[in-house]
Amino acid sequence: MKVKRWFGLLATLFLLVSTVNPAAVFADEKRTIEDKSIYDLLVDRFNNGNGNNDFDVNARDLSAFNGGDFNGIVERLPHITTMGFTTVSLGPVFEAESYDGNKVLDYTKLDPHFGTADEFVEMISALHDEDLYVIADFPLGGVSANHVWAQNGTLKPVPAADGTIDWDSSDAAVQSALKEAIMEFVDTYKLDGIRLTKIADFDTAFLNEVIQVVKAVNPEGYVLTNEVSDADFDAAPNFEKMEALRKSFVTFDPDSAPLSLFTNDDQGELIQFDELTGPRFTFDIVEARMFPPTRWKLAVTALFSMPGTPIMPYGTEIAVNGEAPPENHQLMNFKTDEELIEFISNLNTLRNQSEAFRNGDFEMLHNEGGFTVFKRSSDDETWIVALNNTTETSSLEIPKEVIGNDKLLRGVLGGDLVREGKDGVFRIVNDREVAEIYIADEDKGFNTPYLIASIMVYVLFFGFLFLVWRKGRQRR
Template sequence: MKTAMLALVFVLTFGSFPIHALAMSPEEQSIYDLNVDRFNNGTRDNDKDVDLNNPSAYYGGDFVGVKERLNHIKEMKFTTVILGNVWQASNFMGEDTESYIEVNDHYGTEEELISLVEKMQEEKLIAVADFPIDRLGEGHPLRKAHETTADGQWTTIDEALVAAMAKEIVASVEKYGWDGIRLTNTQHWDAASLESLIDLMKKEADQLIVMTLEQTEANNVDIIQNDALTQTFHDTFIQFNSGVSLYDDMQTIDRRTQLQVDRIDQLRMTYEMVELRMFPPTRWKTALTALFMLPGVPTVSYGTEIAMNGETVEEGLQMMNFKTEMELKDYIGNLNTLRNDSETIRNGEFELLHNEDDFTVFARYSDDEHWIVVINNSDDTKKFSIPKERFGEEKVKLRGVLNQDLIRLTKDDQYNIIQDRERVEVYYVEEDKGYNIPYLIASIMVYVAFILFLYVVLKNSRKNRAANR
């Protein structure tokens, strides 16, 4: 309800309307990254090798289950969903992948996967799957035709292998209707070979969005990975007073870069927060605000909305609990609503206004909109003043859209921002027309009319009681 109200207020106030995900460029997307086996069990028909007490075993999630819970993702306003490795493999992590066509029978059938992808597209969600391009299983057609080392790594990545792989992946795209693919196990591919593979695939599927799980120097990837930036995000928000700052890097960032606090193949940051005796919901709200308001592609691992925990990577990939407290779900939805509805937040200019002692203020602006984002990642109350000249001659006010804060111009021509410890706010800058007198009069009239109504009702009630004595 809160998310829907925020969206309504934003649209009515700022005249902005959501854009279809497929109409957005790749760098405008927001991504929800899940593992099919650990998301939702929709049917018992494919429950084999299931052991909920063994983090290395299958848990029973399937294509039917993901399809049943797409609304959960939609409510958080994500535009893109990565389903992970859905192919026949040796385990739920997708190791030793045997095919780009044959689906993992623990997850369901080819028909069920096609139905899921179709439903995602019907719901205006971009469907993405993982395609490992190295260390494939011995039964994979490419492995049979090209030489590898004992552990499955290609001995030579030549034109023949690149062409054959492009053909196999394109066949999968055509069969299942993928909008995008994420290439994994790319570490041993040089940039030129990876660029050739992507060029060949896009020659046959020119609208295909291509991303990689690992960082690469290939320059034709649509959404790119930056390992150092992910680590800096992690180190900045793992605790308050971290002394680490990621914001200087944002002024020159490639807008195609994924912004992540943790990854689905890494240790959950919630675990580390707890180890440091931090309060995860507060830590996550601080981190997520930066994630969605900074330039780049926000990417969130499934389970973040419930602060999923785990001492190891596998233990951190728990079966999603849809019955637990989901305070962060609404918060993510609010942030995504702002980002989806604002061209400026997605593509506008970025300017760092203040960044000192774990207190950061930055602007996202364009000719049409101006936003001020405040992130206090410290354990003290902080203050920062923005001079009137920042916003030109026109008198404005800063209206907080997350916590309903309101800042007006002071007598000394400053906009004074005061932020409590571990608090964030996103301010929309709008013309300050003073108090809305007609609105105030109307509100008073409604209040007076209600009082008069109660008076008449009570008076008539007393008369009726007196007449009946």
């Protein structure tokens, strides 16, 4: 069955490449945040690539620096590109008191645990060579009480909790200093954008001024936030939809009605269900006594096929557990089973090749009791996504008016094939707790080339097994 799934996926990708010009899809002037998929990581927790900066490092203490650095990201870059992500989002990289970049000490210096300025530039260059965008966090508050601006009296701090301070958001000097620091950060390191965090104390007018500053330095750059805001961010989170995703897949037979929140009006929305600031998705799964691999496959299929720009935190691909920092910020383990990694790669590859999944129309066809079916379409493509998050086999009848004339539905995850019935209806049937994605392909009747290719796959596979068996007998 796994061979069949791989062949179905490869056949679909070939169909997409033959009908859609990738160069046109990804032309720079046409790129929007909706075209992106974001891999979100903490530098300290990704990979240790340079032992020379391992001072005060203790990989056994989750509250301490664990050794991840800029060189480590370059070293493990294939891990990110293999999964098909187009953007890497970095947690704060400034000199700070904590491993996660919180409690910033100086906006003009990089944390020495992560590497030098030259190594940061080299890392960004390496990511750019792989056509990856690089975005970094810039916290507007919650900095260390020992921040250089507070220590030298440059700006007057506002005391906050846990040894942190905020800035007086109404102070013109504060606003000017922050805008200057942001402009210098983006310009010096040629970043493709920033994500503003800790923005609650700042009004919309100031945030829009910051956005304009970034756009002046890099007109193609993105300005994101991880908080709700009325400012003109390129994208901001929709927490209601994120919660809908999480609750709809953490257990089987859920109330999936909240998924109806997803519509065509989802531009500029960041979507994720796993997170670094609270309980990881695996934590909720384990608490509900569910089987993580099944839950994850359904959830990531929804993430990469529903409207919005998907964000996936590091560790999602290996189902990292943990309720809160630092337990949910485990050092990345690259020696784990790669089944989920491959599954994410397949989904992201489809999304990268398909205009319909990134910017196409969305139509909910069915959503009841955990069985959710929706359509994604553009002028050139039509897809049907079926998510059966129930404990029973589920089915749905779809009229041909939804699919189109002379079409068949070809499943790319499970290899299912659905043809139009004599009554003009497509009947899709999905096993319990399984996701399937169908592409509407031309139905030319008896598909001889596909059949021959399928037979060849099996002939080659069993031929290989026979050679291995015969070689084993010869050694006896």
